[in-house]
Amino acid sequence: MPQIKILPTNLANKIAAGEVVERPSSVVKELVENALDAKSRNIAIEIEDGGRKMIRVADDGVGMDSEDAKLAFARHATSKITEASDLFAINTLGFRGEALASIASVAKVSLSTKLADSISGTKIVADYGKVKSFEDAGLAAGTIVEVGDIFYNVPARKKYLKAKNTEFGHIVSAVTDHALSHPFIGFKLSHNKKIVLNLPRKQKFLQRVENIFGKDVSGSLLEIRHESPYIRIFGYIGKPEIARNSRDHQFIFVNKRKVQNSTVSHAVVEGFATFLQKNQYPVFFLFVELNPDLVDVNVHPQKREVRFLNQNMVHSAVLNSVRKVLSKEKLAPRIDLGGREHVAA
Template sequence: MPNITVLDQNTINKIAAGEVVERPASVVKELLENAIDAKATAVTVEIKDGGTTFIRVTDNGWGIPKEEVPLAFLRHSTSKIKTVEDLFTVASLGFRGEALASIASVSQVELITKTSTGLTGTRYQIDGGEERSLEEIGAPEGTTFIARNLFYNTPARKKFLKTPATEGAHVADLVEKLALSHPEVSIRFIQNNQNKLHTSGNHNLKDIVYTVFGREIASNLLEVSVKKKEVSIEGHIGKPVIARGNRNYENYFINGRYIKSSVISRAIEEAYKPFMMQHKYPFTMLHFSIEPELLDVNVHPTKMELRFRDGELIYQTVYQAVSGALAHKELIPEVELIKRVEEKPVFAARKHEPAPEPFEKRRIMAMQQAATEEKQEAGSLFPKRLVPPKPSFVREGNDLLENWLKPESGSSEKEGFQKLSESVAAKPGGERSSEPSSELVIYPAADRGESSSSVKEETPEQLDLFDGKLLEPKARSMHKLIGQLFDTYWLVEFNGHLYIIDQHAAHEKVLYEKTMATLKTREYSSQLVSPPIILTLNRNEEVLLTQHLKYFTDIGFEIEPFGGKEYAVRGVPANLFSIAKKELLIEMIDGLSEEGFSHNPDVIYEKVASMSCKAAVKGGHRLSAAEANQLIDQLLSLENPYACPHGRPTIISMSKYELEKKFKRIV
């Protein structure tokens, strides 16, 4: 049995470093918080190679007296608390006294510091926890902390670091959050000798929101201000129009500390629930001032979590504050009509030339004209509209359905309708309708010699559509298209069953399968956009876009830097042109940050294909019979046509037996 021994101090420090120092961002967090606790009004953070080789944090705070410098690098040495009772009234960002010891144990550290009362400064070097030198040096007031070659003495941990770009993005995100949590401090962030962020420290939170998130978010903010005895909330929340697909934009700070809390998140999302679609999350930038005795911040070494003494009080305060800010506000998004005129496509080399809109205004005008003719011919049994003119997409060849849905049948729709009309006219006993319905066109079946009294009783059974039934090519000629119901559902009679097809769900499925096939075979085309779509991305979004830019380029996007945090989208896949707006692109990038995402191009292709479904014809849009037939042909040719990409059914059916039971023809 192994003997129990006391670990040496070096091993203890490295174990502690595993809890405190996970990556370069952890080092920056501890040093930047120390600078703010030292009452600095200006802090500069500089990193190189994502912080793996070089981190420098410079502040104009109090500084450290020479005799206390070595003590600062001992474990559990701190100036922020004295006794255990102080833990319940902690007002500083850091208090454990583990940060400097942990950082020094896994990197090469140099500290230069000077107090306001000191004549000279102090330079202190410590490598891997071992002191190298302590000397006097000329220095300005404040502290400069340099950490080089992080994890140089623990190569096993260094292997777990990500690429410099990813680590740099984590540092940038952290610096932005601390800048937002302390608008009274001027913070500058330099990455690889380039200025990435610089706040003025003028106490104006909205200015920092503009700097970090851009003009679009800053111009869609609502102010929140609630003051109670134990809790006060100040800050801004976003209008629902700037909602995102994840919680990355839910930011809230408690006593200047950036934290995550399920209580606060739930209160915010419940308040937004009546104003926002499902699976959308709001933008919030809220500062909480809570009495320290109501909090327990000594929960986790990273101090990202805390506990509330009265969670219900916090929940109700947050819910009421957010609900009150949203109530009685004009939340209708502003529509820029001129943008529709300006964003005309500039066509690049491509295989197809789809129209920007799936259904043209000419078709609507033609339908209105047909309705006028219908009134004039109300006395006729078979008005002219039963023999529709050739649809516009067949004449022009530029409708969306023309590009996506290719009819397999070479027969003329006009001839089919004429034969149908003639067969009905030949049947005796036809009744005239004084006001033919424009909502549902019903084509009576030809007399097959069956009498209504001789009804063959059927037993209900589950129809197997794959067993020589609806999907057989020879069965397609026996489908009887009855008409369109509520401008959304198409009714088809076949083999003793009534099939009801949701045109939107069906078109979504067709577009999804078509897009997936196109992406996998690389048979795509690009279409230029003028003027380009401008995206404003944060650091994490920039990294995600850069990492996956090849996949976006492979499917037809043309994206390039536009200066600062801006990116210009100059080209989009041709099949996405009508829906490739800023919201779509942001939603796609947000989706890449979801937990569990793998670097598999098929995952991105599935996301793009899902987005292409937004181009599907909507419910309430009237289609012609020719268009419906083409849609049905393509739907039934799919391997699984029964559910749209979102899981909703595309086809439901009802048997003749069930209908006759409803009409009491069968008891």
């Protein structure tokens, strides 16, 4: 008798959820990415009890018709790619078509959506992977996704969630990442009915940085720009005096996607070289843009990492850009003398 069996859909989705949905902030990240891909102008995120009880993401994007809404909970159902070659030309944040199916397998989910020119919208309610209801509904254009009782059916995962304030801290970080990469879009984030972030549309980048991190950071940034036929680099690096003792204020965006990338990070740190003491980390908000076929975004379950086709080219471009900006400032190197800081004359 054959021992290999095809897994039931709900079980397959639950396994996928183990990679895609680590904690409530993972849900927020995926839903906000969908909202951004839907060309939203404003995104509102409501959270209760650190995301344990409820996550609600509402947008004013293009919405979906009833047929697309039906497919939204199906695994690997997406409008963003159609063939293998599309993986090397990705211009959207989402592309795998597994987020909503994975979320719905470990939570109670309702999806309400409407196209701008439709008479009515559609509301779908799913309970741990099973669609419970599907009906027409009177809605404004856009999409609202509400997620409740996350990990209720996966008690081991729920047990290891942190305190609600810790989980909400991760959510703030996820929203901040997207708010920085899309300063022209309005973001509102609330926790237990209290507004935590309220960022208006069409902000300049430094305005958004000031709203999130304060004027001490926004007022101590140096603009960085570089452009060649293959890569464009822009953004801001912090003056050495606002360096931190952690990497919390380091942001890398590749084609508007917040990522972790050792090539870019190493280049920035090397560019600062003698301007920082040991165990000091520069502040930076760096945007790297290049043709989608020169970067692979399909290397991490949560799309946190990317790989460049030509890492040396990227490293060199970032390093030289940082050095050029710092050299214009005529900053004095900082020398560590047995734990005492000395600024060379």
